[in-house]
Amino acid sequence: MTPSEPLMSRRLFLRTGTAIASGSLAARTLHQVTEAEAAENLPPHVPAWSQPLGTSVDDRPYGTPSPYESQVVRRSLKWITATRESSVNFTPLHDLDGIITPNGLCFERHHSGAPDIPPHEHRLMLHGLVERPLLFTMDEIKRFPCESRFYFLECAANGGLEWFGAQLNGCQYTHGMVHCVQYTGVPLKTVLNEAGLKRQAKWILAEGADAASMTRSIPLDKAMDDCLLAYSMNGERLRPEQGYPLRLLVPGWEGNMWIKWLRRLEVGDQPWHSREETARYTDLLENGKARQFTWVMEAKSVVTHPSPENPLLGKGFQQLKGLAWSGRGKIARVDVSFDGGMNWQPARLDEPVLPKCLTRFYADWTWNGEERLIQSRAVDEFGYVQPQYPALLKARGINSIYHNNGIQTWLVNPSGEVGNVRLGS
């Protein structure tokens, strides 16, 4: 497009044939200002809400969203678990822009609810195969050199119900067990070095202070690579439901390992084979064998607009929006298809593209009211390509719960509404 060419001329920006309840755009075109309207909108003529004094700088010591945005919340599915304390809620991905998830909207997955921990009484014990077992207060942890990193956190079970073709109606439910924030904390290797590792050290056990005593084994190589003891997210202290006052970060690996309310680190020479890495968070294959320690969250993506929650509001120019991520590093490319995967075109990646972090992508397209099958396909910097469902099911069989990174298909119908469909399985 040349600089002066309008993107949404009256010709392109047409009214759709079918009324869409949620969309005012369906009923109008880009509106040229009449002389009467110009007069109405010029000073001293101002809207009603511009006439009184507004709220003062003392009214919101800690601000909250506009009341007009009250629908932008985490949502849960009541039937998904037996109790509400051992359950999950979902990030409203369809309502979000960019790559940052506001702290109040980061999905939750608890196994016994979120405990209420007084930070001044909390301790982290580091023991096992170390020279000097140590007991840390939060103030002591905060005195160590820290770093801040943008990371996504995805539950291994994100999209778990889609394995079975549940076709949940909304990307909040199909993909919303992921969030992305800037974390701040101390490299785990710094406190391990402070305690001094013994020669036989090979594994770390991390234990949470929740009633479930969540425990996971982490190989020492990962612990000494990029794991962090995090105490802040998006600038402020961790939220209670995200592990306040201390959480272990295991970048790029399944969220279950990111132990919240971290109270204990034990160094050992072999894994502990806890419940969460045997009975759960393993992948039962077709042949009856189970994959264990499948930690990495492989490359994945989802189109957030259009999506079941974001129907098309009119024919003409459209901007597709989506999110992609890879637990191995950076996203190298995202392709999008409008015909169910027959033809692909590259999406535009928004900067910055960071490793093990959400990447926002866009693609411009035109919709003339026809049915469309929309897909996105992430490719990471190591050349790994997000698979179609048939290939994924062939490799993993029919018993899987975790690590679903299959390509999502949205069906756009002629009214602009969007549904969740499964192709070729």
Add this chain to the structure above:
Amino acid sequence: MTPSEPLMSRRLFLRTGTAIASGSLAARTLHQVTEAEAAENLPPHVPAWSQPLGTSVDDRPYGTPSPYESQVVRRSLKWITATRESSVNFTPLHDLDGIITPNGLCFERHHSGAPDIPPHEHRLMLHGLVERPLLFTMDEIKRFPCESRFYFLECAANGGLEWFGAQLNGCQYTHGMVHCVQYTGVPLKTVLNEAGLKRQAKWILAEGADAASMTRSIPLDKAMDDCLLAYSMNGERLRPEQGYPLRLLVPGWEGNMWIKWLRRLEVGDQPWHSREETARYTDLLENGKARQFTWVMEAKSVVTHPSPENPLLGKGFQQLKGLAWSGRGKIARVDVSFDGGMNWQPARLDEPVLPKCLTRFYADWTWNGEERLIQSRAVDEFGYVQPQYPALLKARGINSIYHNNGIQTWLVNPSGEVGNVRLGS
């Protein structure tokens, strides 16, 4: 330091001579775990807060900070303005990590309070020297291609009281009229192109829907460069006090130009010389002349730890933390001094370093209980060096209110307390 050398041995991590009320570290060293403590901290022995079930996933559809963090809030100074609607509050920089400011903590500066605008009724009018004057709904604006960018926003008056040596006791007050978020919006040039600029177009007037009808003139070159019509911050919709539903972003330039509650853009051939660019937001020099249109926020920095709100909690190893920014582009280097500017050492910049965005820096040092004069000095990618106060005052005289980017000095006294001092002026 070698990988296995402890950073905070008993020798370095000593108790200070003077008791500090807020600091538990002052009374203890890094604590080696005794056998009794290890037994107390091993399952099935768990703290009291680990015993009951915690809160469920339905308890917080939109989450809030821990009650233990209730002191982390925006704060205002009652004596600073005649009314609370035309006033300011400050970001708690001393309590924040990384570069992201949570939306609820972004400072506010209003001239008539924050209006309450129904987004479905809000309109943006674009008129003046254009081919097709246009009236946009929010839905229409959101259909244009968008982009997400991390930008700092600083009020031109940040540090204004420090010009006169007010020496406010805390970096929340001396530097807290700045915040940094990821914004999402439509490039201003896209909608200007949609309307079609006439050949004589040189300036844009932006007008807010607040009772003050805040208006500023913006040169067309800047409008066509990186200005955005923003509707989201940190992933979610703008907060009411930050311009909901639409704000103009003028990256790197003074916050007063980032018109909130944006309702009107007029294209003209000369600036409008509104109140906010004549009687205010100009710089009266010693010779009686005033600088006008001093838009760029030059390179600046502040040490947030230690700072008056963050005293040193004990002798030994310390990590200095701070923030730097430049309205011209990227921060290239930050230097820190512990002797009032006689000697400097380079700070460590945390990644990613982004243009017109806060940059977090760190420096490791050791404190043995002596008095210290701590400073930081930002250098941007164009070689501009943040000035000491004497040089700044020599150039600008004694009448200034805006654009104070002088080097801040913190005095650490032997008890670890930190004060705001002015050197050589």
